[in-house]
Amino acid sequence: MTEEWLIYRGVGEPHDGIDALPDPPPWRDFDGGPVEDGPGAGGTPDGNVARRLGAHRQAAEMHRPEPEELEAINAALYLRRPLLVTGYPGTGKSTLAHAVAHELKLGRVLRWPVVSRTVLQEGLYRYDAIARLQDVQIAAGGAAASDTAPGIGKYIRLGPLGTALLPTERPRVLLIDELDKSDIDLPNDLLNVLEEGEFTLPELERVADSEPEVRVLTDDGTKVTVRDGRIRCRAFPFIILTSNGERDFPAALLRRCIQLKLAQPGEKRLATMVRAHLGEEAAQLGAELIREFLSRSQSELVAADQLLNAIYLTHYAAPPTREDLADLLIQRLDRPR
Structure with a gap:
């Protein structure tokens, strides 16, 4: 182009x-x-x-x-x-x-x-007509109403x-x-x-x-x-x-x-999104989670901010808690209610 x-x-x-x-x-x-x-x-x-x-x-x-x-x-x-x-x-x-x-x-x-x-x-x-009416009424009670009534x-x-x-x-x-x-x-x-x-x-x-x-x-x-x-x-x-x-x-x-x-973001765009918000180390540590997110997005409605939340939080947790947290945070948005 x-x-x-x-x-x-x-x-x-x-x-x-x-x-x-x-x-x-x-x-x-x-x-x-x-x-x-x-x-x-x-x-x-x-x-x-x-x-x-x-x-x-x-x-x-x-x-x-x-x-x-x-x-x-x-x-x-x-x-x-x-x-x-x-x-x-x-x-x-x-x-x-x-x-x-x-x-x-x-x-x-x-x-x-x-x-x-x-x-x-x-x-x-x-x-705000009500506030104006109230102020006019208050001003009307004074000695110089025309001078004190707000515009x-x-x-x-x-x-x-x-x-x-x-x-x-x-x-x-x-x-x-x-x-x-x-x-x-x-x-x-x-x-x-x-x-x-x-x-x-x-x-x-x-x-x-x-x-x-x-x-x-x-x-x-x-x-x-x-x-x-x-x-x-x-x-x-x-x-x-x-x-x-x-x-x-x-x-x-x-x-x-x-x-x-806008199409759903691919792996490269998701990785740069993570890198932009959380830094290079988080993008590397979250690579597997990004791939899992992309796999799920083929059949489920999930959002990129869920991925960011999961990578941020799992950075502080150890397996198997990390996987459980990821499942908790990345839940499908089109689940029947």
């Missing part, structure tokens, strides 16, 4: 390749502004790198993707489209977001975990998706994790936001005449200014949607995404 066009190369070492990303296609060009430059707007390192990618990642080159993975990731970067990543648990779907953010120096990964009760607004922002911005916090859509020069990385766990409506509710790259905050639109600029809290814990109750991106975020393949998504969502299906 010709690699000159690759922005994300899967080398694991941070670089400024994102600055070479060409302009977006006209239909994905966004003009939000003014540009936000606060902490977390792109360059702030992610404190979760060691936990997510491994403390020994430099020696292991764990996250060097296969050619088809590189192509899909870079297609999503070039086209400013979300990347829908499907695969069994433990195949490294969520890790891709952290690997891209680390290598391209795009700051902390914004993570939005999805459950059956998740609704779109939770990802965009939260407005509406104190009660609004942007969610991960809302923060990702702030106008920044470099894209943020957003992980929407396990979308297939969502209510049936959420994938459709996402369509307009993903297509338009913007959203409104009705609570701020209603006061825009008197308060055109409102300071609100972001998912990063920093303050930004929202103007006229609307947020529109400049650099469309790099969004990874993960799915364990437990349901089908509507065609309208699929056509807006670049799709990537």
